[in-house]
Amino acid sequence: MSTEDSVTHATAGPAVRTEPAASPSATSLLELRSVTKRFGAVSALSDGNLRLERHSIHAVVGENGAGKSTLVKIIGGLHTRDSGDFLLDGEPVDFRTTADAKAAGIAVIYQEPTLFPDLSVAENIFIGRQPYTRFGQIDRAKMNRDTRELTARLGVPLDPQRQALSLSIADQQIVEIAKSVSLDAQVIVMDEPTAALSGLEVDRLMGIARHLRDEGKGVIFISHRFDEVFSLCDTITVMRDGAYVSTNAVADVDVDEIIRQMVGRNVDQLFPKIETEVGDVVLQVEGLSSLGLFSDVSFDVRAGEIVCLAGLVGAGRSEIARAVFGVDPYDSGTVRVGGVELHAHNSAEAMRAGIGFVPEDRRRQGLAMTAGVASNITLAIRERLAEAGFLSTRVENRAAQDWAARLQVKTHSLDTQATMLSGGNQQKVVLAKWLATEPKLLIIDEPTRGIDVGTKSEVHRLISELAGRGLAVLMISSELPEVLGMADRILVVREGRLTAELSRDEATAENVMLAATQAPAPKEPDA
Amino acid sequence: MTTTTTAPTPTPAPPAAVKAQQHWLERVVRARELGLALLIVALVAGTSAVNRPFLFSSDGWRSLLTLPTILIVVAVGQAAVIITRNIDLSVGSTMGLCTYFAGNLFHQVSGIPTVVVVILSIALGAAIGLVNGLLVALLKVPSLVITLGMLYAIRGVDVLWVGGNFIRPEWLPDSFQKLSTAELFGIPYLFILTVPVVLVVSWYLRNRRGGREFYALGSDPDAAVLYGLDTRKITVKAFVLSGALAGLAGTMYLAIYVSGDSQVGTNLEFETVAAAVVGGIAITGGSGAVWVAALGAFLLGTINSALPVLGIPSLWQQAFVGAFILGAIALDRALFVTRARRARALRSHA
Amino acid sequence: STSSSSSGSTKGGSDHNYKVAFVPKSLGNKYFQASDAGGKDAVEGFGGSYQEVGPTATGANAQVPFIQTLTQQKVGAIVTAANDPQAACSALKQAQQQKIKVVTFDSDTNCRDVFVNQVSSEGIAKTLVDLMGEAIGGTGEIGVIDGGPNATNQNEWLALMKKDLAAKYPNIKLVDVVYGNDDDQDSLNAAKGLVQAHPNLKGIISPDSVGIKNAALYLSQSQYKGKIALTGLGLPSELRQYVKDGTITKFALWDPTNLGYLAAYAAKALIDGDITGKEGDTFTAGKLGKYTVGKDGVIILGDPTVFDKSNIDKYNF
Amino acid sequence: MTSTATAAVVPPSTGVRYQNHAAPLWRRLLFRSETILLAALVVVILVSSAFVPNFAEPFTYSSMLLNIAPILLLVLPVTLIVVTGEIDLSVGSVLGLSSAVFGLATQAGLPVGVGATLGVLAGTAVGLLNGVLVTVVGLPSIAVTIGTLSLFRGVAVGMLGTTSITTFSPSLTDAANALVGSSPIPVAVVGIGILAVLFGYLLHFTPFGRGLYAIGLSPEMASFSGVRSNRSKCVLFVMSGFVAGLAGIYYTLQYDNAIGSNGYGMELQVVTGIILGGVSFWGGRGTLVGALIGSVLIGVLAKALQLGGIGSDGTNVVTGVVLILSVGIGSLARIRTRRRRPKTSEAA
Numbered sequence A: 001m002s003t004e005d006s007v008t009h010a011t012a013g014p015a016v017r018t019e020p021a022a023s024p025s026a027t028s029l030l031e032l033r034s035v036t037k038r039f040g041a042v043s044a045l046s047d048g049n050l051r052l053e054r055h056s057i058h059a060v061v062g063e064n065g066a067g068k069s070t071l072v073k074i075i076g077g078l079h080t081r082d083s084g085d086f087l088l089d090g091e092p093v094d095f096r097t098t099a100d101a102k103a104a105g106i107a108v109i110y111q112e113p114t115l116f117p118d119l120s121v122a123e124n125i126f127i128g129r130q131p132y133t134r135f136g137q138i139d140r141a142k143m144n145r146d147t148r149e150l151t152a153r154l155g156v157p158l159d160p161q162r163q164a165l166s167l168s169i170a171d172q173q174i175v176e177i178a179k180s181v182s183l184d185a186q187v188i189v190m191d192e193p194t195a196a197l198s199g200l201e202v203d204r205l206m207g208i209a210r211h212l213r214d215e216g217k218g219v220i221f222i223s224h225r226f227d228e229v230f231s232l233c234d235t236i237t238v239m240r241d242g243a244y245v246s247t248n249a250v251a252d253v254d255v256d257e258i259i260r261q262m263v264g265r266n267v268d269q270l271f272p273k274i275e276t277e278v279g280d281v282v283l284q285v286e287g288l289s290s291l292g293l294f295s296d297v298s299f300d301v302r303a304g305e306i307v308c309l310a311g312l313v314g315a316g317r318s319e320i321a322r323a324v325f326g327v328d329p330y331d332s333g334t335v336r337v338g339g340v341e342l343h344a345h346n347s348a349e350a351m352r353a354g355i356g357f358v359p360e361d362r363r364r365q366g367l368a369m370t371a372g373v374a375s376n377i378t379l380a381i382r383e384r385l386a387e388a389g390f391l392s393t394r395v396e397n398r399a400a401q402d403w404a405a406r407l408q409v410k411t412h413s414l415d416t417q418a419t420m421l422s423g424g425n426q427q428k429v430v431l432a433k434w435l436a437t438e439p440k441l442l443i444i445d446e447p448t449r450g451i452d453v454g455t456k457s458e459v460h461r462l463i464s465e466l467a468g469r470g471l472a473v474l475m476i477s478s479e480l481p482e483v484l485g486m487a488d489r490i491l492v493v494r495e496g497r498l499t500a501e502l503s504r505d506e507a508t509a510e511n512v513m514l515a516a517t518q519a520p521a522p523k524e525p526d527a
Numbered sequence B: 001m002t003t004t005t006t007a008p009t010p011t012p013a014p015p016a017a018v019k020a021q022q023h024w025l026e027r028v029v030r031a032r033e034l035g036l037a038l039l040i041v042a043l044v045a046g047t048s049a050v051n052r053p054f055l056f057s058s059d060g061w062r063s064l065l066t067l068p069t070i071l072i073v074v075a076v077g078q079a080a081v082i083i084t085r086n087i088d089l090s091v092g093s094t095m096g097l098c099t100y101f102a103g104n105l106f107h108q109v110s111g112i113p114t115v116v117v118v119i120l121s122i123a124l125g126a127a128i129g130l131v132n133g134l135l136v137a138l139l140k141v142p143s144l145v146i147t148l149g150m151l152y153a154i155r156g157v158d159v160l161w162v163g164g165n166f167i168r169p170e171w172l173p174d175s176f177q178k179l180s181t182a183e184l185f186g187i188p189y190l191f192i193l194t195v196p197v198v199l200v201v202s203w204y205l206r207n208r209r210g211g212r213e214f215y216a217l218g219s220d221p222d223a224a225v226l227y228g229l230d231t232r233k234i235t236v237k238a239f240v241l242s243g244a245l246a247g248l249a250g251t252m253y254l255a256i257y258v259s260g261d262s263q264v265g266t267n268l269e270f271e272t273v274a275a276a277v278v279g280g281i282a283i284t285g286g287s288g289a290v291w292v293a294a295l296g297a298f299l300l301g302t303i304n305s306a307l308p309v310l311g312i313p314s315l316w317q318q319a320f321v322g323a324f325i326l327g328a329i330a331l332d333r334a335l336f337v338t339r340a341r342r343a344r345a346l347r348s349h350a
Numbered sequence C: 001s002t003s004s005s006s007s008g009s010t011k012g013g014s015d016h017n018y019k020v021a022f023v024p025k026s027l028g029n030k031y032f033q034a035s036d037a038g039g040k041d042a043v044e045g046f047g048g049s050y051q052e053v054g055p056t057a058t059g060a061n062a063q064v065p066f067i068q069t070l071t072q073q074k075v076g077a078i079v080t081a082a083n084d085p086q087a088a089c090s091a092l093k094q095a096q097q098q099k100i101k102v103v104t105f106d107s108d109t110n111c112r113d114v115f116v117n118q119v120s121s122e123g124i125a126k127t128l129v130d131l132m133g134e135a136i137g138g139t140g141e142i143g144v145i146d147g148g149p150n151a152t153n154q155n156e157w158l159a160l161m162k163k164d165l166a167a168k169y170p171n172i173k174l175v176d177v178v179y180g181n182d183d184d185q186d187s188l189n190a191a192k193g194l195v196q197a198h199p200n201l202k203g204i205i206s207p208d209s210v211g212i213k214n215a216a217l218y219l220s221q222s223q224y225k226g227k228i229a230l231t232g233l234g235l236p237s238e239l240r241q242y243v244k245d246g247t248i249t250k251f252a253l254w255d256p257t258n259l260g261y262l263a264a265y266a267a268k269a270l271i272d273g274d275i276t277g278k279e280g281d282t283f284t285a286g287k288l289g290k291y292t293v294g295k296d297g298v299i300i301l302g303d304p305t306v307f308d309k310s311n312i313d314k315y316n317f
Numbered sequence D: 001m002t003s004t005a006t007a008a009v010v011p012p013s014t015g016v017r018y019q020n021h022a023a024p025l026w027r028r029l030l031f032r033s034e035t036i037l038l039a040a041l042v043v044v045i046l047v048s049s050a051f052v053p054n055f056a057e058p059f060t061y062s063s064m065l066l067n068i069a070p071i072l073l074l075v076l077p078v079t080l081i082v083v084t085g086e087i088d089l090s091v092g093s094v095l096g097l098s099s100a101v102f103g104l105a106t107q108a109g110l111p112v113g114v115g116a117t118l119g120v121l122a123g124t125a126v127g128l129l130n131g132v133l134v135t136v137v138g139l140p141s142i143a144v145t146i147g148t149l150s151l152f153r154g155v156a157v158g159m160l161g162t163t164s165i166t167t168f169s170p171s172l173t174d175a176a177n178a179l180v181g182s183s184p185i186p187v188a189v190v191g192i193g194i195l196a197v198l199f200g201y202l203l204h205f206t207p208f209g210r211g212l213y214a215i216g217l218s219p220e221m222a223s224f225s226g227v228r229s230n231r232s233k234c235v236l237f238v239m240s241g242f243v244a245g246l247a248g249i250y251y252t253l254q255y256d257n258a259i260g261s262n263g264y265g266m267e268l269q270v271v272t273g274i275i276l277g278g279v280s281f282w283g284g285r286g287t288l289v290g291a292l293i294g295s296v297l298i299g300v301l302a303k304a305l306q307l308g309g310i311g312s313d314g315t316n317v318v319t320g321v322v323l324i325l326s327v328g329i330g331s332l333a334r335i336r337t338r339r340r341r342p343k344t345s346e347a348a
């Protein structure tokens, strides 16, 4: 596609705005024309076009690796474009740093939360612009007050003084959102802000986004969840393989059309759940407790069964899974796999017993970000790959080749660093890493976080088929449709306790949410 | 840039039922300085119980407060650098060079006021810090490598420059020599000079935006870039501060020991790192308070002078110092772990 | 600085290799800077070429690479103050095999041609003990601040001092030996600890220039000034003010410049073949006059100078 | 283990073939820091041979290798520790401690073999102490080993007091300095080479070694991948103590001297070599070969400068500058390629 073509396409295309107030002849709030970006031999963006109007929420969709985040990073000043035009309010701009972009009124929520782990929630939100008192020092009281207000409005009141380190990934996302909202920017970019959130917080976030739009701001919203996109956004831009495909008013298109434009074919969005014969108990958890995190958790998972842990963000699902896998210690209770008892703090033992674990935070827990794809994939099977105690890169590459291909990881080469992959492809590498261990029980914490539609149904099919072959699956997901579609059995976690167990037939969105949210008997908060 | 929030209230905000009990809890968890202060008190009390003059004599009191000041000042700078997830191994060499520089100034420029010498010495230290900082920030390479290189390079320059010379007492004006013994209301001058240095740096790091950025950078350098912090400026600031404080310490060394050759400040780099770590500065950056690091330095400085007084055989003193450093960080760790566990228990029953 | 610019002079025949290299314990040490300066003076005086190399730290074997290098460079003589009596031996022996003469000064090794000693060890011990005996009237507790546990010469003096004390001053009791490690901070702490741990202390002997300087500094600033006697071996330039303010009455030292000067001439005499290290050999050391090699190849500079208020202004080393 | 349930289910896929490497072999080799260092080493040797008097002599090489042999020995385990993101600054002191134990045992009339064993055991034991403090107690290794640097040195000095023991049999001390035949290569260096192969194998060609890199890259990820971080680190510290113990025996014999200050300050030389060799202080990156070349380069430079008549003060300056340059040049190149401004298609 030539430069002129795309420009015309972007400007003269059906760029429909829902706000009649703005006249079409007025300059757009933000405009990208034929922007390109290469990383060495990789062309991440070959033809990026985007026209964001005031008073609008503009969705950008596309497969994993389509270049959405790259576009965002160029807007945010993190990457400089190789060529093309970048206009803000009709004026050409050149950002050298993220600070430039911020100063120009652009706030970005990046795909992966990047907080300062040692700083408090409040400081993470206000760093660099903390309020001062009369005496020229940071007004912590005001900062904390504002933070409390801000997070409460987002539906997740966080203690402003809590260290970001101790936040769950969802809470971190909340802080990111609070940060950008408080910036009072004209352009707010959200790169998959909802990937780690569950229903309630997503609703709040959408409320915030709408409010921002009503104030006259422009919001760019990236998501792989089409229900969100269609209920929230006014305009949709589709990207494929680093290039602009189309821009449409939401009212003019439907989901199938968008997906076709994205992947170039029809994709079945339904979860292809396969009914299977349930076998022997593989995992048996009894009375598992960890002070302050969860207590008295008992359940089992059988071969061929998919068991989902559902619940609100922060309910302690991840903690339970991690204790089962042995990365975290616990205070009491037992974990048995195939009748053999495992010990806390020994994930190697759990792996030997046949457990695989796809953790929720791929950047910190799943991947060595600066290591290559191959070494990431083969890390968990390094002992098996060694021949007579000798492990060679050749053997590793062969194994990695196989698994990367099976999961269709989009990467230039096997020694490409994980940082250079798009978010969804990183997730695939983590999946490959754990599937390669050929486990008896696979624990998956948020399996499809950040994965595009096509791949998502692939992953679901994969999980389902694996279960069909007798693999026991323990899955944690904040996406209710995913839970309802995949699970044979649903265990609802609330405040560290199992509050309900629902079979596939019993489960509905309503009763899962009810079990997850039903407030405990009101208790006096004592100081 | 407005700092007020413009967040809308699309749905009525739920009552901010924020766990209020975490306030004091977290504060207690973080109160590492308590253990340190107790250790210092115990050490001083114990030593003076064995030997009253250690504390209860004019020179005992004075040297107790004066001798650790050099380590304190340099450790404060080191702590600030470590907070940004860097390290400054060149502090010892910098201090050594500044000591000779200051002494030589007194010698070459007769009648030069002490203040000018101190300022020039600080300036020299800051200039070295600037070189460190610029190299680290512009080349984007680990500070350990740069400052290790500077450790060698500056020491080499020092030895080349000083050559066969050394600072002779008569070079230094009487007023300057009296500095280390002068007192105000019974408190040694050098200590009085040190306290504001510690307080100002502490205050800056705790209560100014620029200071908090030190913590942000150290906490996660990648996030700092994403956020748009000027990481180069912060890095340079930290190293300039460290260098300037090493320069100041150089003149303090001159005042206390009234001498100096090309070996002044050898091995100081590890001592300051140890002091900072004993003072609860996380070696991985992002957390800790410099005034606690100053307490750590005070503790290490005191133990060096307490051991001989306690009658520990001279030959075994180094072993004791090592054991003490280990004990202090292990104790700190133990206290932290038990407090954290208690806090966790409280949270679950709240 | 190894330029062999100075053309061979006539004194001992032009085929003699008058390249003389000084290897001090470490560079940047005041005492050795003074002695090496004397050496330079002498070497240039007799038309040789002078060179000073050495480590910056005083590890036991830190001098070894430098000695090896000098061996390769085929200097005429190596003049060294050994950090350790043994560690450098194999390197020094290799040098001797290459016909390089080895002179030690200040601290001896087990493998050299001659050792230029400042004073006989007995002389130093006797001087210091007598200075202390005089200062405290022959009775009381005293302590010693030594340089480091492995300073061979100081250890030897200490042993002799103990003997002298027992023989001559039975009422003086040596209560403690502490180490200052040639470091200001350690020495000051050692002095302070010594004084505070022994309330009845009457005197301090420090046969170490860093030790005595910091002991003087500490005493001069404390209430013990004038109450605790201090003596030892130190540099007049560093101790001048403490003599004047009464912290120290008397202390001793030889002229380190002369020590280096003599060592250089001893090297020349070895190169010339005037001496071989045998007892009774004699040679002339420039302005210092005639010297005789004593037992075990030891050449003694002379009696130490005792400094006090009356003469201290005359010295500038 | 190829046709289990999992393998069968996951689609054999679209037959996508990935390149193993993004860059061709020559590029990967050429731009490695090891290659650049090796080139630098060769250049220094050639230039010195041409211009520095007496450099091109076998004695230069043998004495240089003998001088750095103990450093090379210590570099082996410490490199592995640095790869995990930890550090061992106490190696010099462990060397001193082992030397003291060995010396005292010999002095007490024990057979040399027994004394040496005791020395190595002492080193191993204190290595275990380091390991326990770092892994079980959970203290940062830099703080722990700064503490034990002082502690072990203090114990060595305290045990030996003012004595130094020099009564080792000449046959042993000669053996410590012996050369292979008439070559300039010391026998000890051959031994170190063998040990280096073992350590290199451990680091680069075993699952254990992969685990070490994982720990250095991301400790949390490592624990999620079944790497037993604490156990691995503890093993490394014990190894470090063991090797430093060996180095202590060797050093004692090499200089015929057991003295409290043996190995003083060596930690800095070891760290300098490793860092110059391109091993990342933050862990997860670097090779053993690089660390060894880095250490040798420093030794050769020092030797060349000494022979060229530059004293240790000048050597310090050069060492410092080389260290800074070693990292500086690479990153300058990196920065230059990034400095391209975007081309704007229309006039701005």
Ligand SMILES: Nc1ncnc2c1ncn2[C@@H]1O[C@H](COP(=O)(O)OP(=O)(O)OP(=O)(O)O)[C@@H](O)[C@H]1O
Residues within 6 Å of the ligand: A039, A042, A043, A044, A045, A062, A063, A064, A065, A066, A067, A068, A069, A070, A071, A111, A410, A411, A419, A420, A421, A422, A423, A424, A425, A450, A452
């Ligand atoms: N720093 C980098 N270096 C090299 N390649 C990169 C880099 N960042 C991104 N890429 C490549 O650019 C392409 C686009 O990535 P990008 O992150 O923009 O995708 P995305 O659309 O956000 O995907 P996802 O939905 O998975 O987040 C990918 O092929 C990726 O591998």
Ligand SMILES: Nc1ncnc2c1ncn2[C@@H]1O[C@H](COP(=O)(O)OP(=O)(O)OP(=O)(O)O)[C@@H](O)[C@H]1O
Residues within 6 Å of the ligand: A165, A166, A167, A168, A169, A170, A171, A293, A311, A312, A313, A314, A315, A316, A317, A318, A319, A320, A360, A478
């Ligand atoms: N180190 C910590 N200190 C304090 N609170 C913590 C810490 N770690 C976790 N929490 C809190 O414990 C609760 C459980 O968190 P967890 O991440 O397990 O939730 P989850 O149910 O897995 O949710 P998610 O869907 O986000 O994974 C949350 O409120 C979390 O914020």
Ligand SMILES: [Mg+2]
Residues within 6 Å of the ligand: A068, A069, A070, A111, A191, A422, A423, A424
């Ligand atoms: Mg993305």
Ligand SMILES: [Mg+2]
Residues within 6 Å of the ligand: A168, A317, A318, A319, A360, A445
């Ligand atoms: Mg979770």
